[in-house]
Amino acid sequence: MYSADASFVGYMRDIGATILFSPNPGRTIKEVRKSMEVSQDDLARLMSLRRETISRIETGSITPTAGFIKRFSKYASIIKVFRDLNARKDAEKKGDSALLNHTFMRTHFSISKGELDNLHRIGHTRYSKTKKKVLRRI
Numbered sequence: 001m002y003s004a005d006a007s008f009v010g011y012m013r014d015i016g017a018t019i020l021f022s023p024n025p026g027r028t029i030k031e032v033r034k035s036m037e038v039s040q041d042d043l044a045r046l047m048s049l050r051r052e053t054i055s056r057i058e059t060g061s062i063t064p065t066a067g068f069i070k071r072f073s074k075y076a077s078i079i080k081v082f083r084d085l086n087a088r089k090d091a092e093k094k095g096d097s098a099l100l101n102h103t104f105m106r107t108h109f110s111i112s113k114g115e116l117d118n119l120h121r122i123g124h125t126r127y128s129k130t131k132k133k134v135l136r137r138i
Contacts, residue, residue, distance in 0.1 A: 002088055004081050008109070011077035019069050029072060030058040036079055037129055038122055046075050046118050075119060078109055082123025 015032055022028040033043055044051040047068070056062045064072070111119070
C-alpha cells in the first residue's frame with residue numbers, strides 16, 4: 001500500500017541530502033527543478049523569491065541557505081507525492097479521494113492554500129507530461 005507519509009519523508013531526505021552533499025548545490029537544485037519540469041518563475045513564486053534570486057542560486061553566484069534547501073526539498077517532495085497519487089489513481093481507475101483532498105493535504109503538509117494550489121498545479125502538469133513513464137514504474 002502506498003504511503004504518502006513514507007514517500008514524502010523519503011523524497012525530502014533524498015533531495016535535501018543530495019543538495020547538502022553536492023559539490024555544487026546550485027547545479028543540483030537546478031537539476032531537481034528541471035527534472036520536475038518546474039520553471040524558475042514557478043519556483044520563485046513558491047519560494048516567495050524573485051526569479052533572479054533562483055537563477056543566482058542555480059549558477060552558484062549565491063549559496064542557498066539551509067532554510068531555502070529545507071523549503072525547496074519540502075515543495076519538491078510534495079510535487080512528487082502529488083505525481084504518485086495521480087499515478088495510483090489512474091492505475092487503479094479509482095483513487096482515495098481523501099488523499100487528494102486539499103484540506104487534508106494543507107493540514108498534513110502544513111502549507112497555505114496558495115502554496116498548495118501552486119504545488120498541485122505543478123504536480124499535475126508534471127504528471128501529465130510523464131504519465132506513461134510513471135505508470136510503468138508502479
